[in-house]
Amino acid sequence: MFVTCLDLEGVLVPEIWIEFAEAAGIPELKRTTRDEPDYDKLMKYRIAILEEHGLGLPQIQEVIATLEPMPGAKEFLDALRDKGQVIIISDTFSQFAAPLMKKLGYPTIFCNELIVDESGKIVDYKMRCEPSKLTTVKALHSAGLDTVAAGDSYNDLGMIRASKAGFLFKSNDAIKAENPDIPALETYDELLAAFAEATA
16 A cells, blocks of 8 residues: 655645745745755744744744645645545644645645744744654554655655655755756646556
8 A cells, every 4th residue: 555745835835934935025034945954953043033033923824824735736636635545744833734734625744843932932843753754654664555755855855765656846956956866747747647657
C-alpha cells in the first residue's frame, strides 16, 4: 500500500510567509525554506522580525483568511485521494493551516505548533518531531507502507529521497541544480502522472 506524502506551501497553497511579507510590507519575511535549509535559524529570524514590528499571530491569520489554494490544487488532491491515502507533511503550524485545510476538503495534515502568549505574540515554536518530514516517512515505512513524495524546498529533500519515488514540484533553480537526480515537475497533471507510474 502506498501513501502519498506532500508538502503544503508552494505545492498546494501559496507560501504563507511570502504572502504575509507582501501584505505587511516587510520584505525580510519573504525568506522561506527554499532559501534557508536550517529551519530553526529561519524561525528564530522570523520571530525576531515579528517582534521588531510588533506583529503576531492575529495579523498573520488575517492574511491567511484571504488566501486560496493554488489553481487546480484541490482537484489534484481530490484525484490523488481517489487513488489512495494522502498525508500532507508540512513544517507550517496548525494555527496557520486550519483555514486552508477547510478550502482543500480537510485532508490529513501533520504539522507543527506555534507557542503564542496571551497577547498573540509568537514567542517560540514546537516541532512535532525532528526532522519532521523524514521521520514521518520512515515511520510510515516501519508500519509496512510505501511512500511517494513531492515538495519544493530544502526541508522536503529527506522525505523525497527516502520514498520509493520522489519529485521536486515548482521548486527553484538552485534546489533543482543541487539535486539533478530528482525529477523536477511543474504541473499537477505531470505530478499526478508521475505518482500513478510510480505506484502502478
